Amino acid sequence: MLRSIAAKIINNGIEDAQRSGSIPPDARLNFIIETPREEGFGDYSTNVAFILAPQLKKKPLDIANMLVERMQGSDLCQSVAVAGAGFINFSLRGALWQQLLKDTASKGIESLYPNVGGGRKVLIEFVSANPTGPLHIGHGRGAAVGDVLANLLRKTGHTVGREYYINDAGRQIRTLGRSTFLRLKELKGETVEYPQDLYQGDYVRELARKVMDEGIAVPAGEEEAIDLLSVYASSHIMEGIKNDLREFGVAFDNYFLESSLYASGVVDETLAILRERGIAFERDGALWFKTDLFEKDEDRVLVKSDGENTYFTSDIAYHLDKFKRSYEVLVDIWGSDHHGYIPRLRASVQALGRNKEDLRFLLIQFVTLIKDGKPVGMSTRSGEFTTLREVLDEVGRDACRYFFLMRKSDAHLEFDLDLAKKTSNENPVYYVQYAHARIESIFRNAREAGINTDDLAGADCGLLTLKEELDLIRWITRYHSVLEGAARSLEPHRVTFYLMELVGRFHSYYNKTRVLGNDAALTRARLLLMSTLQGVIRDGLGLVGVSAPEKM
RNA sequence: GCGCCUGUAGCUCAGUUGGAUAGAGCAACGGACUUCUAAUCCGUAGGUCGCACGUUCGAGUCGUGCCAGGCGCGCCA
Numbered sequence: 207m208l209r210s211i212a213a214k215i216i217n218n219g220i221e222d223a224q225r226s227g228s229i230p231p232d233a234r235l236n237f238i239i240e241t242p243r244e245e246g247f248g249d250y251s252t253n254v255a256f257i258l259a260p261q262l263k264k265k266p267l268d269i270a271n272m273l274v275e276r277m278q279g280s281d282l283c284q285s286v287a288v289a290g291a292g293f294i295n296f297s298l299r300g301a302l303w304q305q306l307l308k309d310t311a312s313k314g315i316e317s318l319y320p321n322v323g324g325g326r327k328v329l330i331e332f333v334s335a336n337p338t339g340p341l342h343i344g345h346g347r348g349a350a351v352g353d354v355l356a357n358l359l360r361k362t363g364h365t366v367g368r369e370y371y372i373n374d375a376g377r378q379i380r381t382l383g384r385s386t387f388l389r390l391k392e393l394k395g396e397t398v399e400y401p402q403d404l405y406q407g408d409y410v411r412e413l414a415r416k417v418m419d420e421g422i423a424v425p426a427g428e429e430e431a432i433d434l435l436s437v438y439a440s441s442h443i444m445e446g447i448k449n450d451l452r453e454f455g456v457a458f459d460n461y462f463l464e465s466s467l468y469a470s471g472v473v474d475e476t477l478a479i480l481r482e483r484g485i486a487f488e489r490d491g492a493l494w495f496k497t498d499l500f501e502k503d504e505d506r507v508l509v510k511s512d513g514e515n516t517y518f519t520s521d522i523a524y525h526l527d528k529f530k531r532s533y534e535v536l537v538d539i540w541g542s543d544h545h546g547y548i549p550r551l552r553a554s555v556q557a558l559g560r561n562k563e564d565l566r567f568l569l570i571q572f573v574t575l576i577k578d579g580k581p582v583g584m585s586t587r588s589g590e591f592t593t594l595r596e597v598l599d600e601v602g603r604d605a606c607r608y609f610f611l612m613r614k615s616d617a618h619l620e621f622d623l624d625l626a627k628k629t630s631n632e633n634p635v636y637y638v639q640y641a642h643a644r645i646e647s648i649f650r651n652a653r654e655a656g657i658n659t660d661d662l663a664g665a666d667c668g669l670l671t672l673k674e675e676l677d678l679i680r681w682i683t684r685y686h687s688v689l690e691g692a693a694r695s696l697e698p699h700r701v702t703f704y705l706m707e708l709v710g711r712f713h714s715y716y717n718k719t720r721v722l723g724n725d726a727a728l729t730r731a732r733l734l735l736m737s738t739l740q741g742v743i744r745d746g747l748g749l750v751g752v753s754a755p756e757k758m
Numbered sequence: 759g760c761g762c763c764u765g766u767a768g769c770u771c772a773g774u775u776g777g778a779u780a781g782a783g784c785a786a787c788g789g790a791c792u793u794c795u796a797a798u799c800c801g802u803a804g805g806u807c808g809c810a811c812g813u814u815c816g817a818g819u820c821g822u823g824c825c826a827g828g829c830g831c832g833c834c835a
Contacts (some may be wrong), residue, residue, distance in 0.1 A: 240774065253777065256815060266815065271813065290778040291815070376835055492833050510833040517835060545762055546830040613771070616763065620770065629797065631785060634799050644795060651794050691774065703772060717799040
């Protein structure tokens, strides 16, 4: 972007000062250039005077004044000034911004995508709910965050895989089978004791009903019956999960089965590696992982004294498998209640010979649903949770996804169902979508007035001289650094915040300035601005997975 | 007891990785539709950034210690 020009202006000033001896040639110059949050401060701001002050043993203010004098000569610069205790604020010539708009319009929105990843392969694992019950609202949040993060990383130069991991080798699915088995007996009129540690939700009754209605032949022996029902019930629930995800707009490249780790021998390979490196050791008849070689955490069991592997072992193997599939960076998105598990997994990655930075975590905090101003209780055990589907049916996909992306993922989220349902100004989703529709409406009117809106390439952007117009251009190009920051920090929520700010400036402009006017050249220039702006809004909404309506 | 997360306007939350006079939405109050969509805009009001020290030119941001809330600490899955 234009940041490199900004850097050039400063560096020219510094070099000039160095030639005259005001700054020694060996001065350290690790200054930063930032865009001040206060608009009146100009396009860019630098702290270079503060960095030089201790080296030159001079006041920052004096250094700033000296540099400003030298920067004023630059023909790239519109204005330069010293502010505060020694900040240097400066703005670029409007023509530079106008040219940037023109470039963006002709090269497309993709030209604003930063290349953060350099083609690196990233695997994002998310949702990964076991098929023992429908997805609840918390899974939905994880799904939205993971999906948008995947979109974001792909746009910023990463090769992205999306994966859903299923613990099918453990006991949970068998517990589901047993639950279904007992509900089935109930349906047949038998009185049964239904233990607390089985799945309590009504969906188990529905599954049992389905088994009966479909006339499925259940073996007479209890264990055989449970075998069959485990498979039946879990695959049925998995279908439901995939269906919900599809409706939510989330697609996975791969559903990875825990059992496949055993079939392919990766588990054995993992244990062999850990043994060989002296990271696994025997104690009390069990095999342990020596965690504290890498992280501050307790040692953990890999193989129990009864010979069974723990989940930890499959998880290490799973991550080894991810690396073996040539993924360089792994992102695991977990419910925040699993955070205690992070140190050991981080340790295991290092045990496999990788850097701890190669595995990154995103924790998803709980969602509290608010209805009629009061929290809706939810507890998996009692079966009274709100499913993703219920929320989806109630508020729709756009509002649902947008709301999930309005918070940092590791912060609690209060999801106000009534607000999300409202088609009014209180609902932030519409604020952004409305801007898109409004611009579309301008174009409809333009075409009706006989303006050729397909051919705006020749428009004279030099006519866009209003403060608001230059400001809009700056905000459009800022998409670049927003994507960059969001991708680096794995914070997809930044995109929704940016969209709100961008669109706010549009609405304000729209109310103040007419795009379609008597001056044909000016109208064309403004249409080009609107078209580019609309492109960014559409692109941003697409990233979040929310529709960009042409009419509202 | 130990560890992680959170604490910012009445409410819900941002805060550009240490920058300037801490921001937005909602709620409240007052204005703007004969002109491209009023699902919008303009204005007013609202603060001990949980508390206290420390690090430095500079702290909502980093460190230490408290306070409050949430979560986690098994040869469970």
